[in-house]
Structure formats: structure tokens, C-alpha cells
Amino acid sequence: xxxxxxxxxxxxxxxxxxxxxxxxxxxxxxxxxxxxxxxxxxxxxxxxxxxxxxxxxxxxxxxxxxxxxxxxxxxxxxxxxxxxxxxxxxxxxxxxxxxxxxxxxxxxxxxxxxxxxxxxxxxxxxxxxxxxxxxxxxxxxxxxxxxxxxxxxxxxxxxxxxxxxxxxxxxxxxxxxxxxxxxxxxxxx
Amino acid sequence: xxxxxxxxxxxxxxxxxxxxxxxxxxxxxxxxxxxxxxxxxxxxxxxxxxxxxxxxxxxxxxxxxxxxxxxxxxxxxxxxxxxxxxxxxxxxxxxxxxxxxxxxxxxxxxxxxxxxxxxxxxxxxxxxxxxxxxxxxxxxxxxxxxxxxxxxxxxxxxxxxxxxxxxxxxxxxxxxxxxxxxxxxxxxxxxxxxxxxxxxxxxxxxxxxxxx
Numbered sequence: 001x002x003x004x005x006x007x008x009x010x011x012x013x014x015x016x017x018x019x020x021x022x023x024x025x026x027x028x029x030x031x032x033x034x035x036x037x038x039x040x041x042x043x044x045x046x047x048x049x050x051x052x053x054x055x056x057x058x059x060x061x062x063x064x065x066x067x068x069x070x071x072x073x074x075x076x077x078x079x080x081x082x083x084x085x086x087x088x089x090x091x092x093x094x095x096x097x098x099x100x101x102x103x104x105x106x107x108x109x110x111x112x113x114x115x116x117x118x119x120x121x122x123x124x125x126x127x128x129x130x131x132x133x134x135x136x137x138x139x140x141x142x143x144x145x146x147x148x149x150x151x152x153x154x155x156x157x158x159x160x161x162x163x164x165x166x167x168x169x170x171x172x173x174x175x176x177x178x179x180x181x182x183x184x185x186x187x188x189x
Numbered sequence: 190x191x192x193x194x195x196x197x198x199x200x201x202x203x204x205x206x207x208x209x210x211x212x213x214x215x216x217x218x219x220x221x222x223x224x225x226x227x228x229x230x231x232x233x234x235x236x237x238x239x240x241x242x243x244x245x246x247x248x249x250x251x252x253x254x255x256x257x258x259x260x261x262x263x264x265x266x267x268x269x270x271x272x273x274x275x276x277x278x279x280x281x282x283x284x285x286x287x288x289x290x291x292x293x294x295x296x297x298x299x300x301x302x303x304x305x306x307x308x309x310x311x312x313x314x315x316x317x318x319x320x321x322x323x324x325x326x327x328x329x330x331x332x333x334x335x336x337x338x339x340x341x342x343x344x345x346x347x348x349x350x351x352x353x354x355x356x357x358x359x360x361x362x363x364x365x366x367x368x369x370x371x372x373x374x375x376x377x378x379x380x381x382x383x384x385x386x387x388x389x390x391x392x393x394x395x396x397x398x399x400x401x
Contacts, residue, residue, distance in 0.1 A: 030200035037192050063195050068401065070199045072341045074208040075271045088273035092343060130190035148201045149194035155201055173202045185400060 217336035224328025259358030270340030293373035312370030322383035329356035349395015
């Protein structure tokens with residue numbers, strides 16, 4: 001008997017959700033991102049507190065992590081669990097955010113798996129950089145991102161309003177999210 | 190923008206990234222090597238006594254050195270494209286070319302009289318060696334950096350330096366067919382300097398292009 005060549009994906013809910021998301025299931029993807037955001041928020045809050053920087057930027061770290069997860073999905077190996085991959089990205093982004101606040105990287109950052117039991121909700125008063133960075137987008141891109149994210153419209157409704165095809169709206173949204181990621185990087189540098 | 194709003198935008202954007210990291214890495218590497226071969230054909234070329242040189246140990250050792258550098262650094266680079274990568278034991282193989290060179294130098298010092306050491310170390314071609322290797326490495330480095338941009342390396346600077354070392358290893362393999370200096374004393378002095386130049390450029394490119 002020879003060993004199987006390909007490991008079957010581990011029995012891990014997040015990994016399964018991500019596979020469904022990559023296959024195109026928007027609802028599952030949204031739920032996955034919400035779950036991840038809660039865990040990452042708790043992880044970031046603890047890290048910020050330990051480094052004694054105020055938690056004004058916690059939400060930025062969460063959003064940057066989500067955007068990086070979205071734009072770097074293809075670097076996840078489906079044969080591995082999703083958790084450690086998310087953790088690595090979150091850690092990277094949290095350290096970035098803390099450096100911007102002048103914190104030295106001295107305190108260890110706990111894996112978010114330690115926070116799974118105590119997910120935290122977003123502080124409704126936290127203002128994030130994302131709004132400011134939206135200025136980096138073209139008016140059309142901004143319109144599309146706002147319509148879908150702020151106004152909660154569907155792709156179809158947005159396409160109808162702007163008299164664009166749905167595919168064109170999707171492509172424009174995708175480009176806009178990439179530019180948002182790039183603008184974020186520039187603001188870090 | 191609230192996080193819930195960002196999530197709505199991200200979820201509405203399920204365009205599967207048509208990025209196949211393995212394919213991208215392989216194609217980039219192949220294109221980079223084609224570029225290096227073109228530069229080799231234009232500016233470098235094999236040495237005239239290639240057939241005779243192939244029968245000497247010192248000449249062939251240069252290729253072994255180059256492979257010992259290129260292979261582990263490429264494998265490690267590929268691994269580092271993932272954000273959750275751990276270099277693991279593979280990083281130890283980066284010492285392989287150094288150990289190989291050290292042993293070769295020790296043997297060379299034993300078999301060659303000491304009054305020839307300096308002459309062999311300086312050789313005939315050191316300036317050429319330290320410029321042609323980085324020159325041929327440039328298209329490979331550029332291609333590797335391009336491929337790695339789709340990845341998410343934890344340490345952009347180090348990853349870039351590794352890409353530089355890998356490109357230097359491949360360029361050194363090509364250059365070795367031209368270089369008339371075969372003594373390990375020469376190889377252990379000037380090839381590493383050329384490699385460090387490439388690694389330095391790679392580190393700068395990493396800071397500039399591999400940050401995500």
C-alpha cells in the first residue's frame with residue numbers, strides 16, 4: 001500500500017468555507033470574513049494593549065487584514081488549514097499597524113486561536129483610514145465601492161443604476177479593492 | 190468605512206484570481222533564464238578551450254558550486270511566497286555552497302605551492318567576473334521579483350536578497366563556462382562578491398516591490 005499522493009483537506013470549518021468562497025459562494029465568504037474579523041479584532045486589541053499603544057487603529061489592522069486575505073487568497077494552500085494562514089497575515093498587518101503608532105516589536109502577539117472563545121464586536125465609533133483612502137480611487141470606482149459597501153446595494157442594482165454590465169461592475173470593484181490595498185501600502189511606507 | 194461595509198464589498202468581489210503561483214514562478218524563472226542566455230550569447234560566450242576544461246576537476250567544481258547555491262535558494266524562495274511559510278531545515282542548505290567552497294579552498298592550499306596562491310586568487314578576470322555575473326543575473330532577478338509580487342512573503346527584504354542570490358547562482362553557472370580562472374581561490378573570492386552584489390540589489394528590490 002502506498003501513501004496517498006494528495007492529503008485531503010483537513011476537517012476544518014474555515015478551510016471548507018474558504019473553498020466554497022473561492023468556488024463563488026458569496027454568502028459563505030461573507031460569513032467567513034465576519035468570523036475572521038471578530039477573531040482578528042480580539043487579537044489586534046490584545047496586541048495593541050500589550051504594546052501600550054492606544055486601540056484607535058485596531059479597526060485599521062482588521063480591515064487591512066481582511067483586504068490582504070482577499071487579495072492574497074491564492075497563496076493559501078487548500079491542503080493546509082486556513083487558520084495558520086490567516087494568523088500569519090493578521091500578525092503581519094497588526095505589526096505594521098503598531099509600527100505606525102511607534103510601537104517597537106517586543107511583545108509577542110498571541111495567535112488568534114486563543115481568542116476564538118471571546119470574539120469582539122467592532123467599536124461603532126472607530127473611524128478608519130479606509131474612508132480617507134477611498135479618495136485614492138477614481139470617482140467611478142468610489143461610486144461602486146460605496147454603493148456596494150455603504151449602501152448595501154447588490155452588484156445587479158449597481159450595474160443597473162450606472163448602466164454598466166454586471167461583469168464590468170465586478171471588474172471595476174475588483175480593481176478598486178486592489179487600488180485600496182495599494183493606497184494602504186503607500187500610507188504605511 | 191466600517192468593517193462590515195468592507196466585508197460587503199469584498200464578498201461582492203468573488204472574481205477568482207487567475208493567479209497560479211506555481212505556474213507564475215516557473216514561467217518567470219524560464220523567461221529570466223532566457224534573458225540571461227541572451228546576454229550570455231551577446232556579451233560573454235564560452236571559453237575557447239571548453240572541451241579540455243571539462244576534463245578538469247577545478248572547472249567542473251564551479252558548476253557544482255553554482256548549483257549548490259541556485260537550487261536551495263530557489264526552493265526556499267518558492268516556499269517563502271506564502272505568508273505562513275517557515276523556512277525550516279531548507280535554510281541550512283544555503284550553507285552548502287560555502288562548505289563546498291571552503292573544502293575546495295583547503296584542498297587547493299594543500300596541493301598548490303604558496304608562492305602561487307596570490308596569483309591564482311587574483312586570476313585574470315576578476316573585474317569581468319564581478320560585473321558579468323550581476324549583469325546576467327539581472328533578468329532572472331527581475332523575473333523572480335515579479336513572480337513573488339503575487340505572493341505574500343513575511344520578510345520582503347530577506348526574500349528579495351534570496352531572489353538575488355538565486356539569480357546569482359544561475360548566472361554563475363553560465364559565467365563559469367566563460368571564466369578562464371578555475372582555481373577555488375579565485376572562485377571563493379570573486380563569485381561570492383558577485384553574489385553579494387546581486388543579493389544587495391535583490392534586498393532593495395524586495396523592500397520596494399515585495400511589501401504587501
